[in-house]
Amino acid sequence: MSKSSFIDALIASVVMLILTSWLLGLQLDNQPDGLRIILNDAAHTTWVIVGVILVFFTQLFKAPISRVFSGIKSKGQDSGFKLPAPEEKPTLYRFLTIAALAGLLIWPFVASRGAVDLATLTLIYVMLGLGLNVVVGLAGLLDLGYVGFYAVGAYTYGILNTYFGVGFWTALPIAGCLAALFGFLLGFPVLRLRGDYLAIVTLGFGEIIRIMLNNMTDLTGGPNGISQIDKPTLFGLEFNRRPSSDEATLFHDFFGIDYSSTYKVIFVYLAAVLLVVLTVFVINRLLRMPIGRAWEALREDEIACRSLGLNPTIIKLSAFTIGAAFAGFAGSFFAARQGFISPESFTFIESAIILAIVVLGGMGSQIGVILAAIIMTILPEMAREFNEYRMLMFGLMMVFMMIWRPQGLLPMTRPKMEMRNG
Amino acid sequence: MSEQFYYFLQQILNGVTIGSTYALIAIGYTMVYGIIGMINFAHGEVYMIGSYAAFFVLAGLAMLGIDSLVLLLIAAFALSIMITSAYGWSIERVAYRPLRGGNRLIPLISAIGMSIFLQNFVRLAQGSRDIAMPSLITGGWTIGPADAFNVTLSYMQVVIFVVTFISMTVLTAFISKSKMGRACRACAEDIGMANLLGINTNKVISITFVIGAALAAVAGVLLSMYYGVINPYLGFMAGLKAFTAAVLGGIGSIPGAVLGGLILGITEAITAGYFSSEYKDVVSFGLLCFVLLFMPTGILGKPEVEKV
Numbered sequence: 001m002s003k004s005s006f007i008d009a010l011i012a013s014v015v016m017l018i019l020t021s022w023l024l025g026l027q028l029d030n031q032p033d034g035l036r037i038i039l040n041d042a043a044h045t046t047w048v049i050v051g052v053i054l055v056f057f058t059q060l061f062k063a064p065i066s067r068v069f070s071g072i073k074s075k076g077q078d079s080g081f082k083l084p085a086p087e088e089k090p091t092l093y094r095f096l097t098i099a100a101l102a103g104l105l106i107w108p109f110v111a112s113r114g115a116v117d118l119a120t121l122t123l124i125y126v127m128l129g130l131g132l133n134v135v136v137g138l139a140g141l142l143d144l145g146y147v148g149f150y151a152v153g154a155y156t157y158g159i160l161n162t163y164f165g166v167g168f169w170t171a172l173p174i175a176g177c178l179a180a181l182f183g184f185l186l187g188f189p190v191l192r193l194r195g196d197y198l199a200i201v202t203l204g205f206g207e208i209i210r211i212m213l214n215n216m217t218d219l220t221g222g223p224n225g226i227s228q229i230d231k232p233t234l235f236g237l238e239f240n241r242r243p244s245s246d247e248a249t250l251f252h253d254f255f256g257i258d259y260s261s262t263y264k265v266i267f268v269y270l271a272a273v274l275l276v277v278l279t280v281f282v283i284n285r286l287l288r289m290p291i292g293r294a295w296e297a298l299r300e301d302e303i304a305c306r307s308l309g310l311n312p313t314i315i316k317l318s319a320f321t322i323g324a325a326f327a328g329f330a331g332s333f334f335a336a337r338q339g340f341i342s343p344e345s346f347t348f349i350e351s352a353i354i355l356a357i358v359v360l361g362g363m364g365s366q367i368g369v370i371l372a373a374i375i376m377t378i379l380p381e382m383a384r385e386f387n388e389y390r391m392l393m394f395g396l397m398m399v400f401m402m403i404w405r406p407q408g409l410l411p412m413t414r415p416k417m418e419m420r421n422g
Numbered sequence: 423m424s425e426q427f428y429y430f431l432q433q434i435l436n437g438v439t440i441g442s443t444y445a446l447i448a449i450g451y452t453m454v455y456g457i458i459g460m461i462n463f464a465h466g467e468v469y470m471i472g473s474y475a476a477f478f479v480l481a482g483l484a485m486l487g488i489d490s491l492v493l494l495l496i497a498a499f500a501l502s503i504m505i506t507s508a509y510g511w512s513i514e515r516v517a518y519r520p521l522r523g524g525n526r527l528i529p530l531i532s533a534i535g536m537s538i539f540l541q542n543f544v545r546l547a548q549g550s551r552d553i554a555m556p557s558l559i560t561g562g563w564t565i566g567p568a569d570a571f572n573v574t575l576s577y578m579q580v581v582i583f584v585v586t587f588i589s590m591t592v593l594t595a596f597i598s599k600s601k602m603g604r605a606c607r608a609c610a611e612d613i614g615m616a617n618l619l620g621i622n623t624n625k626v627i628s629i630t631f632v633i634g635a636a637l638a639a640v641a642g643v644l645l646s647m648y649y650g651v652i653n654p655y656l657g658f659m660a661g662l663k664a665f666t667a668a669v670l671g672g673i674g675s676i677p678g679a680v681l682g683g684l685i686l687g688i689t690e691a692i693t694a695g696y697f698s699s700e701y702k703d704v705v706s707f708g709l710l711c712f713v714l715l716f717m718p719t720g721i722l723g724k725p726e727v728e729k730v
Contacts, residue, residue: 044547
């Protein structure tokens with residue numbers, strides 16, 4: 001601790017005071033006689049003082065703290081935990097898959113109804129995370145409008161069901177194809193752009209979709225959305241208490257058991273498990289195909305890819321379209337689970353959450369993404385009393401994650417050969 | 423002159439008003455991108471904080487009984503520029519500096535996190551409701567026939583034009599004449615070389631963030647007085663629009679940002695005036711896609727040569 005670090009700490013705390021004191025300590029208030037400034041409650045003022053003191057001491061002891069952290073960081077980069085590639089440890093992966101599947105199938109029969117419902121939501125995010133992982137993690141294209149394709153899928157099922165009475169299982173492939181078509185149409189012009197431009201154009205696209213849904217009131221119901229969307233059925237067997245039409249058969253009548261609303265929750269959950277397993281399977285197969293290898297090669301070095309005769313536009317377009325298709329599946333599933341959709345569910349923040357799942361898990365690592373989706377949906381449920389601070393913490397987490405562990409929680413290694421230097 | 427012409431003229435005037443404030447925010451994006459090649463996604467939130475600072479100053483001075491308009495304006499500009507500069511500087515220090523020199527996606531994701539953090543920080547501190555203030559500068563000139571549609575040019579619009587013009591002139595003089603401005607241009611050309619030649623690049627980058635934040639504060643003061651309503655969410659859309667303007671004009675180029683802002687503002691005003699105001703955002707993003715299709719580097723952008 002020297003004199004200069006004391007001055008630095010003093011400057012940092014003064015800056016902190018400038019940044020926070022007026023926003024936290026005072027509050028604007030619309031009163032009848034015009035705009036007035038009132039004092040904020042004591043809790044907010046305490047936060048200012050705590051923040052300033054915290055900044056002062058971290059700056060003062062910056063050198064020792066950074067020494068400790070650099071120790072952690074260098075360890076993390078050299079020998080930190082990385083998932084082995086499936087090719088290296090096939091038995092481990094086979095065992096893990098079987099264990100996970102068994103767990104998923106047993107879960108609805110041991111857990112409470114609320115827990116099963118939460119698991120369904122988690123599985124939707126797993127599906128979205130895996131889909132975006134193809135675009136961002138594998139192909140390295142930053143898509144900030146992923147929620148647009150999710151919305152396309154949800155509204156496809158919603159509209160088909162409301163206007164034409166189409167069932168969930170028929171609408172599912174249609175929703176996926178339509179979302180893929182949207183991805184294709186958007187990707188065609190914009191994928192020739194560089195990464196940052198792509199990010200902003202896709203962000204604009206997501207906003208366009210949301211604004212359109214909000215304003216095409218005749219078709220989408222505008223801000224009120226679409227309600228009373230049918231739940232999935234088991235080969236035509238409905239899970240309602242009473243049949244929706246005369247020819248419909250009910251699940252509990254068919255099997256001669258008493259009606260219980262739990263069956264519906266469990267069935268929706270099992271349908272989600274089926275979809276997620278299918279997603280994981282398809283993406284794993286794609287990854288071993290030439291196209292999957294090309295995605296990763298393109299992410300690593302576009303110029304090298306071009307010089308080897310790969311067409312970057314087609315490869316990017318395939319990643320973009322496939323990613324969009326998975327968002328479409330997830331969207332129509334979301335509509336079926338919720339029974340109600342409105343443009344409110346498809347804002348930018350949703351895109352950011354899905355992106356955070358991919359980033360937190362480790363870009364390109366499927367197991368990482370699945371774990372991150374679980375963490376990101378379970379944690380807010382656990383800490384309900386901090387719900388108000390959820391987005392604040394979420395933003396901070398994204399920043400600190402990028403500073404300390406940009407490779408994600410469970411980064412994946414690929415089998416590789418490297419030239420040894422010297 | 424026909425009524426249609428007056429109506430058209432009115433849309434153009436409204437478009438230029440909004441467009442010039444977009445341009446002010448867009449300069450922040452374009453300068454940062456020009457020097458370190460990253461999208462400062464949190465810039466829109468800095469603009470929002472500038473608006474809050476302006477409302478605080480105006481409300482505070484009104485409570486003290488000061489009603490001299492010039493004094494109010496000067497105080498609002500000075501204080502909110504000071505506060506947002508502190509924000510711009512700290513954001514760069516905390517969220518971007520530790521990430522420099524890595525993958526391009528990493529600072530962008532950090533910036534998105536910063537943006538979400540700032541928006542929610544203001545929401546928690548100030549509440550998510552709209553805060554309104556009666557407009558300080560009222561009145562204006564009317565041009566055209568008194569019995570039919572006539573063009574209104576409010577004094578507030580004039581203030582926006584004048585302040586924007588002054589800010590642009592000061593910025594141009596700074597960039598082209600001062601020593602620091604020369605260092606900025608050198609860094610935009612080749613940051614590694616500039617570093618070798620003894621330019622303190624860290625300082626230049628900090629200055630760039632401060633200038634961007636200061637211009638965003640100017641836009642924040644002007645627009646919050648023009649609309650008279652602020653809330654914690656206005657930074658997101660404004661930031662997105664300004665970024666669109668910067669890309670439209672060619673990111674990295676300051677005249678491009680101004681041109682892009684004006685084009686975007688006029689397009690929006692015409693869409694709102696002739697079709698429907700709900701779809702004006704759709705049209706402006708559509709325009710962005712369309713321009714990028716034919717000019718992938720924007721209107722005034724330099725084509726970038728990729729090197730191995």
